[in-house]
Amino acid sequence: MARQIVMDTTGDTRHEFDPADPAAVAEAERRFKELTGAGFTAAVRRGEGRSELIRSFDSAAEETLFFPRLKAG
Amino acid sequence: MSGALFTSLLVLVLCVPILGLAHAWGRYLARPPPWSGKAEQKALDLLKQWLSSVQLAQYERTGHFEVTDCHSGKRYCIRRGRQMNIYELDQNGVQIAVWCFGPEGCLPVGDIMLAQKIALETDEHAALAVANRCLARPQVSTGRFA
Numbered sequence: 001m002a003r004q005i006v007m008d009t010t011g012d013t014r015h016e017f018d019p020a021d022p023a024a025v026a027e028a029e030r031r032f033k034e035l036t037g038a039g040f041t042a043a044v045r046r047g048e049g050r051s052e053l054i055r056s057f058d059s060a061a062e063e064t065l066f067f068p069r070l071k072a073g
Numbered sequence: 074m075s076g077a078l079f080t081s082l083l084v085l086v087l088c089v090p091i092l093g094l095a096h097a098w099g100r101y102l103a104r105p106p107p108w109s110g111k112a113e114q115k116a117l118d119l120l121k122q123w124l125s126s127v128q129l130a131q132y133e134r135t136g137h138f139e140v141t142d143c144h145s146g147k148r149y150c151i152r153r154g155r156q157m158n159i160y161e162l163d164q165n166g167v168q169i170a171v172w173c174f175g176p177e178g179c180l181p182v183g184d185i186m187l188a189q190k191i192a193l194e195t196d197e198h199a200a201l202a203v204a205n206r207c208l209a210r211p212q213v214s215t216g217r218f219a
Binding site: 005007008009010011012039041043045048049050051052053065067068069070071072073 | 111112113114115116119123124125126127128155156157173174175176177178179180181183184187188191192194195196199200203204205
């Protein structure tokens with residue numbers, strides 16, 4: 001199962017989907033576009049402690065993390 | 074005599090609601106944040122999953138961890154906190170500046186620190202472009218040499 005993790009006030013909300021299920025993948029891609037369109041940044045893990053920002057949906061990613069737009073503190 | 078009594082009563086009548094409001098305001102300020110408890114733990118667990126083994130060991134030992142930008146090679150120390158918790162380090166590990174940026178919204182501390190780590194490691198320029206910066210106080214220590 002692949003997982004999309006969206007940071008929020010509860011810590012995060014997780015959406016799991018089967019990469020072999022076309023409908024589930026389409027739903028995950030729709031969610032990706034919705035979140036990034038709303039200003040979220042998407043990142044995937046590339047090995048231990050390393051991550052990479054992605055601009056387009058990656059159906060092969062096991063875990064994609066979304067965090068809100070950055071602002072000055 | 075009656076004037077003094079009237080004044081005392083007036084002060085008393087005015088003080089009761091003021092003290093009540095102050096008490097209510099104190100309780101409001103002391104209320105638990107919406108992200109308390111489980112949310113904080115969940116965010117901390119997520120942060121630990123995304124840290125490297127070196128960063129995780131450092132965080133568990135000292136309460137902060139270091140990140141290195143993949144482009145500039147600059148090092149930063151991210152401390153546990155919501156604001157003013159990112160310290161830029163020089164080549165000797167001495168703090169030279171404090172940066173302040175984070176994700177929008179009321180997120181638990183672990184989420185904030187994870188977003189800061191990813192932003193600095195993957196797209197330092199974009200992160201710092203929105204950040205506030207101030208010079209670090211010389212006496213502040215990262216704990217690196219502690």
